Amino acid sequence: MDGEVRINPYLAGNFAPVRSEDDFDLKVQGEIPSGLRGALFRIGPNPQFEPRDPANHHWFGGDGMVHGFYVADGKVSYRNRYCRTPKWELEHEHGRALFGSMGNPMTTDPLAQGNEGGTANTNILFHAGKLLALEEAHYPLQMDPRTLATIGYDREFQGKVTAHPKIDARTGEMAWFAYSVGPMPLSAGMSYGVTNADGSLKSRQDFQAPYSSMVHDFMVTQNHVLFPVLPLTGSLERAMGGRPPYAWEPEKGSYVGVMRRDADVSTIRWFNTEACYVFHPLNSWEEGGKIFCDVMRYDVAPLFPNADGSAGDKAAARLVRWTFDLDSASDAIKETPLDDIDGEFPRVDPRVETLKHRHGWYAADPSNSKTIRQTAIAHLDLQTGQRQLYELTGGDLTSEPVFVPRSADAPEGDGWLTAVVWRAAENRSDLLIFEALDLAKGPIATANMPRRMPFGFHGNWANLD
Numbered sequence: 001m002d003g004e005v006r007i008n009p010y011l012a013g014n015f016a017p018v019r020s021e022d023d024f025d026l027k028v029q030g031e032i033p034s035g036l037r038g039a040l041f042r043i044g045p046n047p048q049f050e051p052r053d054p055a056n057h058h059w060f061g062g063d064g065m066v067h068g069f070y071v072a073d074g075k076v077s078y079r080n081r082y083c084r085t086p087k088w089e090l091e092h093e094h095g096r097a098l099f100g101s102m103g104n105p106m107t108t109d110p111l112a113q114g115n116e117g118g119t120a121n122t123n124i125l126f127h128a129g130k131l132l133a134l135e136e137a138h139y140p141l142q143m144d145p146r147t148l149a150t151i152g153y154d155r156e157f158q159g160k161v162t163a164h165p166k167i168d169a170r171t172g173e174m175a176w177f178a179y180s181v182g183p184m185p186l187s188a189g190m191s192y193g194v195t196n197a198d199g200s201l202k203s204r205q206d207f208q209a210p211y212s213s214m215v216h217d218f219m220v221t222q223n224h225v226l227f228p229v230l231p232l233t234g235s236l237e238r239a240m241g242g243r244p245p246y247a248w249e250p251e252k253g254s255y256v257g258v259m260r261r262d263a264d265v266s267t268i269r270w271f272n273t274e275a276c277y278v279f280h281p282l283n284s285w286e287e288g289g290k291i292f293c294d295v296m297r298y299d300v301a302p303l304f305p306n307a308d309g310s311a312g313d314k315a316a317a318r319l320v321r322w323t324f325d326l327d328s329a330s331d332a333i334k335e336t337p338l339d340d341i342d343g344e345f346p347r348v349d350p351r352v353e354t355l356k357h358r359h360g361w362y363a364a365d366p367s368n369s370k371t372i373r374q375t376a377i378a379h380l381d382l383q384t385g386q387r388q389l390y391e392l393t394g395g396d397l398t399s400e401p402v403f404v405p406r407s408a409d410a411p412e413g414d415g416w417l418t419a420v421v422w423r424a425a426e427n428r429s430d431l432l433i434f435e436a437l438d439l440a441k442g443p444i445a446t447a448n449m450p451r452r453m454p455f456g457f458h459g460n461w462a463n464l465d
């Protein structure tokens with residue numbers, strides 16, 4: 001439009017990067033439980049420099065920054081550091097952005113050619129004594145859990161890994177996958193892999209999906225693994241024609257590949273359902289020849305355009321249960337609604353991942369506005385069907401909530417819930433700590449940050465002792 005300056009929303013407000021690396025002792029209101037000891041690590045995109053093509057900058061494309069909240073003896077200290085990927089180091093050396101939006105070669109500086117790249121901005125988790133920062137298309141980036149200094153890419157994975165591995169709490173094994181694997185970008189190639197509890201590689205196998213798709217997350221039960229191939233499709237041909245590399249293409253339908261964890265990828269059975277998108281499952285388990293996956297389901301993929309480049313519809317996710325009947329001749333997925341408000345970033349007690357769960361928590365939008373406005377934190381008791389909300393006020397917005405067990409052998413759900421909340425009026429953030437099964441009474445402790453933490457993606461708790 002004539003004369004109008006459009007600010008990319010992912011570079012404004014609390015999406016805008018914070019470019020300082022700080023160490024703060026946080027002021028605490030209320031009482032931090034003495035049993036709460038360890039660190040909450042959170043991660044999100046935080047571009048080191050102004051993007052080369054600000055109008056087309058995508059939230060997912062910014063350099064990763066890790067935020068560590070260290071809790072002990074009723075006190076909280078905070079530290080944040082960039083994830084110093086090869087991309088970050090090269091751009092730091094030159095003092096400006098060199099990579100195009102999401103690696104777009106059309107807007108990438110020739111100086112970046114041959115650089116391994118990476119943003120490490122999507123998830124941060126602790127496995128086999130390693131703190132790993134993950135994204136969709138590179139090796140996990142190992143970081144020091146105390147100093148948050150970057151150690152480097154963990155080559156043990158023998159290739160790229162996505163941001164959502166699943167740790168089997170019973171065995172300590174970590175199952176993971178990759179998409180767009182192979183020599184050509186935006187391909188239908190995928191990998192499935194397993195890392196042993198000691199961090200060594202157990203297996204990595206490649207297979208072909210029905211079509212190229214952005215496969216953000218997957219599902220794992222005690223004996224099965226499931227790969228959702230949903231029609232947020234990738235197309236090199238489309239990208240070379242100047243249209244979106246990833247786009248919503250509902251006519252392709254939805255597929256979910258199911259295989260036994262101890263089997264070969266050649267045994268994958270493809271179930272199907274109508275076009276939909278899922279960024280995040282809550283959790284999955286199996287019982288009596290059936291697999292159950294509770295997932296945050298969108299009717300339309302959010303945040304991405306249509307295949308012709310036109311803007312996608314506004315969309316929000318709701319929690320549904322997918323049932324896969326392994327004994328049936330039908331490959332249809334049965335779907336049952338579990339909730340009636342919009343949500344994202346669903347989480348369970350990590351000790352029940354791959355097992356049947358009773359409790360789930362998520363960031364919610366009770367006004368069902370179909371925007372990314374997470375104004376509440378929700379707890380859903382799937383045994384009683386009761387939902388509890390802690391609603392924020394004044395435009396404040398929450399991150400993904402992360403559960404911390406009260407002790408290693410406490411019952412499922414017995415513990416605390418952590419969330420980082422942006423205080424809109426003050427443009428500052430707070431760490432909130434709740435009794436996980438009583439959100440409505442409000443936080444039992446709040447640690448005040450002197451500045452804001454930008455909106456990000458995922459976090460995990462780690463006992464560091």
Ligand SMILES: [Fe+2]
Nearest residue numbers: 216280457458
């Ligand atoms: Fe995610």
